[in-house]
Amino acid sequence: MCRNIKALFNFEPPATEEEIRQAALQFVRKVSGYNKPSQANEAAFNAAVAEIAAITSTLLDSLETHASPKNREEEAAKARARRA
Template sequence: MCRSIKTLRPPFVESVSEDDVRAAALQYVRKISGFRAPAAHNAEAFDRAVEAVTRASEELLGALQVRGSR
């Protein structure tokens, strides 16, 4: 689907910044909405979606237990 979104969990990356997670969320929302940059009348909904996906992604990454990691 979004081939340019990188895996953000160990062992694929050592550390993940908030910017990394937000960039992945932005790519996802761009892909599913079909907008690279939404028109002004869609900007608020687009931005809310990016924030919601960012929060959900951070929650997921925080809850994952990766076997073999320390």
């Protein structure tokens, strides 16, 4: 998985639209091989980001869990500790 795409499910507060869009953007960048597409490919690139963000929102809204929500700060601290 792309290192820049973070888990978005089961957090308190829930993932924002911007976080979902950033994850979709990272995914499309990875799949397409473009960091910034050419003008000829920009419309297709942006459409893919929008569609993936919408699908991701639907997915996150549909998922169920019995686990309690994770705390963003605690998860970030764990990630920093792993990197150290």
